[in-house]
Amino acid sequence: MVGGKMTKAYFKAILREIGRSKARFLSIMLIIFLGVAFYTGIRATGPDMLQAADDYYARQKLATNSVQSTAGLTKNDLAVLHRHRNALTYQAVKYLDINQLNNNRAVRVAEIPAKQRLNRLTMVSGHLPRKANEIVLDQQARVLQPRLKLGDTYRIATTTKLNRQFKRRTFKIVGFVTSPRYIEKATRGVTNVGKGTLDYFALVKPGTLTQTVASRIDIQFKNLATVTPYSATYKRLDKANTAKLKRWLKPLAAKRQTQLQQQARAKLAPQAAKVDQLAQQLPANSPILTAAQAKITQAKAQIAAIDRPTYLYSGRAANPGYSEYHENTQRVVALSTVFPLFFIAIAALICLTTMTRMVAELRVQMGTLKALGYSNSAIGSEFLLYGGLASLLGTLLGVGFGVNFFPRFIAQAYGSMYNLPAINVQYLWGDIGIALIIALACTMGSAAIVLRVDLNSLPAVLMQPKAPKAGKTLWLEHWHGFWRRLSFNHKVTLRNLFRYKQRLLMTVLGIAGCMAMMITGFGLKDSIGDISLKQFDQLWHYDAVVVRSGSQTAAQRRALHRQSLYRHDLVLKQSQVTVEKDGIANQTATLSVPQQPSKLKQFVVLRNRQTHQAYHLNNHGAIIDEKLAKLYHVKVGDNLPVKLGNRALKQVKVAAIAENYVNHFIYLSPTAYRQVFGHAAIYNGNLVQFTQHGERAQNQFASDLLKTKGMLNVTLLSTEKKTNFQMLDTMDLVVIIFVVAAGALALVVLYNLTNINVSERIRELSTIKVLGFYDHEVTMYIFRENLILTVLGILVGCFMGDWLHSYILNTAETDSLMFSPGIHPLSYIYSALLTLAFSLLVMWLMHRKLKRINMLDALQSVD
Known part of the structure; x- marks a missing residue:
């Protein structure tokens, strides 16, 4: 067949068509x-972040x-674990939590x-302690206390x-480190000293602390060494390992009591x-003897009550941050x-429109090839190869850019x-394969759909120009008063809009997708910025805890009231509690019980x-924050499982769910607190309002x-605000991603559809120019x-x-x-103005193109 000899020429024709329609x-x-870059890049981000964590945990030997x-x-506990050394590795740690009265920080001092x-540990700078007078600090200490530097003297100044x-x-500071136990930079967990949360840790040489027993034993089970963290297999084995630990150590509790x-x-x-000697020397009813014997009896009772x-x-x-990091990766997933569905859906629509126009332009060529004896598959392959x-090329470039940039x-x-x-980039071939299939479906699939009718037409029909689409009476024309007032140009504009419904739909959906992404980007900025305004200005009206x-x-009351900054205070009980429920990551909440x-x-x-309905504390339940209610799927009337310190889990009834944006809070009245925990609240804190706000x-x-005896900690809200919103600054990057991506998409969509509009x-256009x-x-037309x-x-x-x-x-x-959750009106305006700006840019490009087109050549007949 002729087609066999023309293969080389046929490929030249395809390349010529590409050059003609660049x-x-x-x-x-x-x-x-764009579609492939976003799909493969963002799809790879979650696994890349998890892989980085997996490698880090393995390298730093994070305890399971x-x-x-x-x-x-004691040594007895270690001896039990030693008997199972083939199944695990263990390490005893001594530490003491203190409240530094010289710098208002809660610190965990541990022996390395x-x-x-x-x-x-990972050394950030310096070296580990080599002498008894040397200390290394958590890197977070340098963030909270910027004056701390290598070579400085560090003093422990806590209660007597x-x-x-x-x-x-x-001690002398000889290094700054990070620990794999604290994946999150800012959070160091809870403690029973000071404000209830740790600020940072400090590490000293063994023998610095006087305590004889270990505070904690860290264990790593060997059966988890090669198991991916966070996976279902890890969770199943971890549960079994914990059950073994409980079984091995259970008998030791009674021995330790004895x-x-x-x-x-x-x-x-x-x-x-x-006392026995005293009894032999003094009369039985002697007050001294009686008092001494009473003390001995009381001591024996206390021993029996151990x-x-x-x-x-x-x-x-x-571990602070461990579960949250996984949750963040799942959010990216x-x-x-x-997110990429917007790109893929719009890509499919644009490709369909583009391939439809290409087929319409090459009808005469298709008819000629058909007349020369080419088969339908040979003719259609030009369009399939063009789109393919x-x-x-788009997929290869998209994968290369997306997988290396977005993660x-x-x-x-x-x-x-x-x-x-930092993460190591990995190519997820499954996702790349899916992206390629979708990309080919968008172009080759669109071409196959459009060719379906034309390939079954006769050569004589194809070699004739397609009749223009017939105009129809618009529903607007029935609105005579409105229609008569329109100029000729405006009437033509409206007729053309509704005459080409496919183009109308494609353009509107394409612009809508871009607008939606920009609104999302600016809306995220609003949602993040509003947290600071609402939490610290509208909801909290105190300056220190x-x-x-x-x-x-x-x-203590006199010391507080005589401070020059003091304006007003509220006495309350404040402590950290843990909210626990199977299947949900444990949450730390601040329990507050106001005295009045x-x-x-x-x-x-x-x-x-x-x-904005106001809630008031009553004796029938707690007021909790909205996020806590959402996490634990509780509503008014339900119970929330709360653990205070190391005590048993208690059920707290939810009386109301209040607006709150940062951290978790549970408010109880004194009576409700007594009902839940079985004892009266000890009011160990004050919320303080200041007269001024200089740092x-x-x-x-x-x-x-x-400096006052019994004062453990002062938390300034200005410091909390600064710390809490450091990490929110990173969301600006997300906003940039949205706006730039939406802008790129808007430009491509508008340029492509406008280009098709002009070509059609x-x-x-030549006629009206003539x-x-x-x-x-x-151009205005x-x-x-x-x-x-x-x-x-x-x-x-x-x-x-x-x-x-x-x-x-x-x-x-x-x-x-x-x-x-709200979006500011200005965000809608900015998004609309940017979208209009992209539209104007496209029209400027089109204006330049229209000026270069030879209108007389365009008017020549194809007959």
Whole structure:
């Protein structure tokens, strides 16, 4: 057949067609490039971030489990674990939590094990302690206290009782480190000193602490060494491992109880002997003897009442940031399913329109080839190869850019929150294969759909120009008053808009998608910015939180009231509680019990987020924050499982759900607190309002107050605000991604569709130019239509943007944060103006193109 000899010429014809229609070929390639880049790039981000964490945990030997005991851990506990050394590696750690009264920080001072078998530290600068007087600090210490530097002196200055538990309290700073136990940069977990949360840790040489028992034993089970963290297999094996630990250590609780009682009796024995001697020397009814015997009896009763110690078992989920990091990667995965769909859907629509136009332009060529004896498959292959080549090039470039750019960009944004190394890019061939199939379906599939009719037509029909689409009476024409007032040009514009319905739909949907993404980008910025305004200005009306060792003394009250910054305060109980429920990551919440509930509204606004209805504490339940209610799927009337310290889990009834954006809060009245926990609240804190807000004056307030006996900690809200919103700055990068991506998409869509519009109507445009229309009038002939379509797209995009913004917020929130769901009116205006700007840019490019077209050549007949 002739076709066999013409193969080389046939490929030349395809290349010639690509060269003749460079703009169309590039537009298809670009739309595929954008879709594939976003799909493969964002799809790879979650797995890349998880792989980085997996490598880090393995390299730093992160413990899989930890064991603590209410009575400390002894050599007997270690001996049990040693018997199972073939199944695990273990490491005992001694530490003491203190409240630094000289710098208002809660610090965990730990001894570095002689050999770091587990939880290996990463040196940021300096070296580990080599001498007894050397100390290394958590890198977070340098963030919170910028004055701390290598070579400086570090002093431990806490309560007299805790000071005695150190053999040395002055050290030289020789290094700064990070620990794999703290994946999150800012959070260091809870403690039973100070404000209830740790600020940072410090590490010293063994022998610095006086305590004889270990505070914690870290364990790594060998059967988890090669198992991917966070996976279902990991969770199943971890559950089995925890059950083994409980079984092995359970018998030791009774032995430890006996040991503690024996030790106490041994200490009491000399005193009892002295009392016995005294009994032989004094009369039986002597007051001195009676008092001494009463003390001995009381001591014996206390020894008998020594409880069996409780062992506390925790997995990696207890490490601050461990579970949250996984949840953040899952949010990226969630984004990767919906976000690229906009690009893929629009790409499919644009490709369909483009291939339809290409087939219409090459009808005569198709008829000629048919007349020469080429088969339908040979003729159709030109279009399939054209579209396939554009798809293939777009996919290759999209994968190369997307997989290397987006994971690094997004991981860098999260990098400011976590102590994890940079990610290594990996190519997920499954996702790349799917992207290629979708890209080929968009182009080759579109070509096959369009060719379906024309390939079955006769050569004589194909070699004749296709009849223009017939015009129809518009429904607007029935509105006679309106229609008569329109100029000729406006009537033509409206007729053309509704005559080409496919182009109208494609343009409106394309612009709407771009508008929706821009609204989402600006809306995210609004939602993040509003958190600061609403939380710190509208909901919280206090400036500092003071924590004491117990109930407020007269001296403490005087010390607070005489501060120059002091304006007003509220006495309350404040402590950290853990909310626990199977299947949901444990959350830390601040439990607050005001001594005078009626005064709470002056310091904290508790209200419904939507209606702003005020809530007041009653004796029938707690007021909790909205995010906590959402995480645990509770509503008013339900119970929330809460654990105070190491005590048993309690069920707290939810009386109301209040607006809140940062961290978790549970408010109870004194009566409700007693009902839940079985004892009266000890009011260990104050919410304080200041007369002014200078940084230096506030720091001086904290420093002066901590000199008073029993004052443990002062938390300044200005510092909290700064710390909380450092990580939110990273969301600006996400906004940039949305706006740039939407802009690129808008340009490609508008250029492509406008180019098709001009190509389809070149004879019409040439005619009006020959009739005397100026260049700018010819451009306006097209621009009016584009402007109307752009405005329609903007309107539809507003609704799509609201939906996409809402979806993104739900997937991007962290467990301890709730975004403000509203979008500012200005964001809609900015998005609309940017979309209009892209439309104007496209029309400027088209204006230049129209000026270069030879209108007389365009008017020549094909007959």
